[in-house]
Amino acid sequence: MHRRYLTPNFSVSALGLGCMGMSEFYGPRDDVRSMAVLDRAADLGVTFFDTADTYGPFHNEELLGQFLRTRKPQAEIATKFGIVRNPGEYRREIDNSPAYVRRACEASLKRLGVEQIDLYYVHRINPAQPIEEVMHALSDLVAEGKIAHIGLCEVSAPTLRRAHAVHPVTAVQTEYSLWTREVETEVLPACTELGIGFVPYSPLGRGFLTGAFDKETTFGEGDFRANLPRFSADNMASNIGIVDRVRHLAANKDCTPAQIALAWLLSKGRHIVPIPGTKRLKYLEENIAGTDITLTPNEIAALDRAVAAQDVAGARYTTEGMKGLNA
Template identity: 45%
Template sequence: MPVRQLGGLRVPAQGLGCMGLSEFRGPVEPGEALRAVHRALDMGVTMLDTADIYGLGHNESLVGRAVRGRRDQAVIATKCGIVRGRGEAGRRLCGTRRNIKESCERSLARLGVDHIDLFYLHRVDPDTPIEESMLGMAELIAEGKIWYVGLSEAGPETIRRAHAVVPITALQSEWSLFSREVEGEALGVCRELGIGVVAFSPLARGLLSGGIRRLGDLSDRDERRINPRFHPGNFDRNMRLVAALEDVAARMGITVAQLALAWVHHQGPDVVPIPGAEHASHVADNVKAASVTLGAEDLALLERLSPAEAVAGHRMDAVRSGMLPAGKPHPNS
């Protein structure tokens, strides 16, 4: 696996998004979940992305079990700043210094490690100045509990203000052929300041994976059923876009997932996609994308086949999109 630089942190060119191993994607057999993480480590996909809210702590515990005895091989990235109880109704943002520090202690315990390589503020709390949140991160760095700091889904001004307090290593944002919002000012600010970009959902929540043909392919417990892009009508329109991309992938002798991931890889040497994988075989298939070469004509064709305005539906459901700056100007956007 090639390596890339996120700020001062050296990481593989592709990471593993671990969220779906605990929830949101339907049941994953525990043994298979561990095999997926172990396969990733074996193949050099050593950046493991998790968060305290995934499975209400289950996902961090899973990652902790997976890296036991292999901690020196792994780059562990986790997140804080969203407080979540049972169900969605109690979900809220909290970026206070106290909550950040307490969340870190709980994450360290669940992961079973003495430090977190990359600690993100999962969402910017509009009621807490970003400087206050970053002071909490700075204290954790001074204590040796975290090594690098990241932001998730933050706007350009927030990135600048945060970086002025403590160096930001990575911005994590959704980025795929179907989700392009980060390509505006936020990306420009990151490149100006030397901040890397970690692309989550690089397969558009599975739309670009090649594994979903109809809505019936999703289990009853799969949270994508409430995502606007999977609503009847929207789903059919989006799958027509996927079909055109599948034709291109077939001519190249690769899968549509490998084509979509390769496109993300080609967005710059400071970009690292973190596709999810619920099975070890998915990890192996995704890794191949890192060796796919796309020329200028290939990239231009992909842009023509999947223009951002052609994708039907918002990228997030109402609960998650409500946590992003929308409508009136967000105080930290």
């Protein structure tokens, strides 16, 4: 596994592992299977593991903490605070208050069983809370050694600049894939200008870009894609043209659509580190093998043109899930 630098003083594996689905949103939990995936990821050189206190809630950090205690892998751990949910509810509040920042950090340190969090993100930004106050609170935690690096999720470029002026931001995490490209307009250029790493989540379009779904697909109990606008039958039928383009290139390069989608992201900058999530060994190994796929400039340009020519049908989230995006 190659390594990439989010900033000059913080390197991680070129591909991370998003752990959210091991706890909820993509069907029932299976901690035994999830632990096997975490073990295999470490064997294959993944060191960058992504979690959050809201996943579960809390279960995901506890699972990762168990992995860290028993396996003791080389690892860079990223976790997040700011989304407050009751167990079993999707409804959320956003809390960025300085007092909550400290409480949330202390609780995450305990669940993870670590003395320092490598990368601590503001999961969603509350526009009512000045970002300068949030960054000052996080800077205090850096000074105390409780966190090493600060990150922001789903942030707008102006807010990112204000935050970075208070304390260096190491990474921005926002959804980015072949069918979610809004960050290319302002956020990615700001990251490049300021020397900030970028971590795309849902780099495979929540599975859509793998070619596994069509308008006849149904989702099982506990799979939140059943309620997402982009995964309605009509919208999937409208968006299938994107997957067809990816399938065509994958066939020419003798690889899978998922590997093409990841190779495309990796080609967008040396500071970009995708974090595809999975609960299955097969897909973990397929994703990691995607780091060895190289796209030519002509292939990248052709894919960009083909995808840009098609409007994506459906919003990324429900109204509730859109809280705090591009804040």
